[in-house]
Amino acid sequence: MNNEKFRKQVHRAVEKVSPAMKSDPFLAQKLRVRARENEEKTLKRRVSAGAVILTAFVVISMGVGIAAVSGWDVMQFLYGDRTAQQIPEIDVFPIRQEVSGDGALFRVDSAVYDGKYLAFDWHFENTEPETPICGYIQKLTANGIPVAGDGGESFEFLWLPSKYIESNFWQNGASVVLPADLAGTETVHIDMLVKVYRPTCAVYEMEKFNMEEAVRKTEEGYFVITEDEGFFGYDPYEEQWTVSYGIENSDGRLRETALEISFDVPKGENSDRVLKPLPVYETEHGTASYDVAAVTAGGLHLTLRLHPDDVALNGIRELILTDGDGSALQGDRFAPDVALRLDSADPGTVIFRYRWSDIRPKDLPDTVSLTCVLEDGTRLLFPVAVR
Amino acid sequence: MNAESGQKPETEELFDRLVEEYQLPLKRLCFMYLRDLSLAEDAVQETFLKVYRSMEGFRAESTAKTWIMKIAVNTCRDMLHSAWMRHHDRRTVPEEMQIAAEEDPDAEDARALGKAILDLPSRYKDVILLYYYQDMSQEEIAEILRTSASTVSRRLKRAQERLRNMLEGGREDE
Structure with missing residues (x-):
């Protein structure tokens, strides 16, 4: 792809999907005032928010078996270790569902839903970490309607474990804006399909990509993983061996497993x-x-x-x-x-x-x-x- | 010295210049992450507030643009994570946008590419927007994303593959 041509196309594309925007000539002035006004308030809030977060996690972890083990739940996904913002009153609904297959495990611990927004955590784990796996969420539907998550840190084609992710699990979650048709629904039914891929031959992980080494190891029968993501595969578009990411370049050296998980999330009382x-x-x-x-x-x-x-x-x-x-x-x-x-x-x-x-x-x-x-x-x- | 803020007047002048210069590019960048003009405006305000509060500590080890973009990207990611609690669903869906009468035959292609970029996972959207839209170098992007330039290069390549697949009718394995 020609870089300059593509750059122009991206500029045009961004402008095409963005609404008209204009500058606020007084923005700097307003922000200076706000920064001064909020300086003391922010400091106070940081102190109090820490206490609130601690309380929230104590309450949530009580009686929640899976969360207590992994320490990962929807509240941690949404708020992490943030201390500058108070955690609002949210009804957290336990899900505690997991599916597994071919040495891969996918788990959802808890969810929140307020009538319009839905969020849940997930935990993806390689339980046979001697061979790395990768995967991605191929389908996510709410009451049968495809919905997108927030597009955040997807785990797709990140090898577990790898030099990039030394542990054999990856934890994150999804924030979903429900389609207008579903807004206000009392209970949302979520269906997910997670595709998992495991190499079918011995794996050779390269610390830094080197073409000669990659070719040699591939000829020796290894599935060559290149640094944190991707693998050495044959790219049918470029018609050459290269660092690849799409499974169509795997030449049948990846075994696919489909993990399906479904759960219901009721609307919390503390909603709009x-x-x-x-x-x-x-x-x-x-x-x-x-x-x-x-x-x-x-x-x-x-x-x-x-x-x-x-x-x-x-x-x-x-x-x-x-x-x-x-x-x-x-x-x-x-x-x-x-x-x-x-x-x-x-x-x-x-x-x-x-x-x-x-x-x-x-x-x-x-x-x-x-x-x-x-x-x-x-x-x-x-x-x-x-x- | 400005007695009220404790900041030097030249710092405030610099802040004014940064806001003037980067306000619109930031708003567009934030919109591409958040898909909502109001949220993008919030993100721009939040970004500049963080810039203002940390200007004294800015040591010019990176360019102002890199520094500001890093704050903006992190602010948008933070907002995306808590997007569920922003109850007013004002996110713009490209299909709903008002499209002017298209005389330009390339307009539909541009719109399709724009929608594909909006739909990219964020780690690919990061590199596409910063490299091709904000015209930053791979080294600068690596600094913003706290990764290596080689990872940025790979993600750019993969992001282009993803865009190509999306524009050619969806993912290869679906």
Whole structure:
């Protein structure tokens, strides 16, 4: 493939699938303010989050046999050792299913599902590690509909074990955005098909690829593994022996095993709480409505769309989270993590997108408002009922 | 010295320049990982906040671009891992995008390639986007991904194979 030609094609392709974007000339200024405001808050949060994570893992590991052995579950997949962010209240559903065949084992320990997003962990292991294996998730369906994971660190064609992965297992998980048809389904049925490949002849693993050595060892009957991934195989496109990755280059020297695993994940109780704003708020300076008003496991989300009638609503000093009477909600958790002013395609419309990651429903009064404070101190309330 | 932030004015000027120069390329890169403009904007903000907080420690051992891209890629991966909890499914599916009247016969090919790149596993998407879209060298990418240049080279090759297979009608073994 011609490099320069392909580079131009990639540029064009990226632009083709990306929406129109423009720069925010005030971004640097806004970020400096945010960085200063959040400096102390972040430090405090790091300390408290550590304690929360510890508690979460203690609770989850109790009574979960497989997780206790491997120490790997969906919470670890989702949050790992992160300490800068609080773990939200999530209902973790135990799965504890495993399948095995030809010395390969695939296990799912636990899952979470909130009506729209589903995540689960997986553990892939070579139980006969004297010969390395590789594999990949060929099929992942939710209620029969193909879904993609997050495309994260797939284990495909990483040899287990190898110089790159010295252990004989690989742990990760999948985050799945359910198709619109399935959103809200009470229970999601997951089917997975994992293809596993094991060389049928003696393996020779090269520390660093060397063509002469690869040819010689292949002629001697070895299946040559090249560094961390790939193998020495015949590429029908290039019509030559080369470092290969697709199984079609294996020339029948890989034995395939299919592992199938299925499980159900019920919707957790701690899922979205969609708030109920008014369809339109009338003020003396214009109208407003909420595009988004929800409390989720990821915090409070409010996106306010303003249609100013006069300059007053353009001269907003600040937006604050208040109760239904306009009193600002006090405390670290009420400082927003996202505070964006977005230009709308609709002229004369301004959109404010706010998110508070640490807020849970129990933290909120019965009514909240993303309240605009105008230059003259006037507060315009847009109350939303929480309960 | 800026009393409020404790940072030197020249550091702030540098920050302003970095935001101005890399804001849009970063937004496009983050979009290709996250498939959602709003999430991409969050990722860009998060990236620059991390840049701002660690500017004093930046020793110019790598280029500013490499440094920023490394932070952005890690930020996107982090967000992808916790994507399940971002309840507002605003991820853009290429089929749903508004396509202008296509007079250019290559437009459909470009769109197909774009969709294939979006669908690549992230370790292949990493190298394709950084090498061909951000015009970075294999050595710079190796630094960003904390791997060797030879691994980057292999992944580029494999990513191209995957793209070719995807564009020719799906994976060879399906």
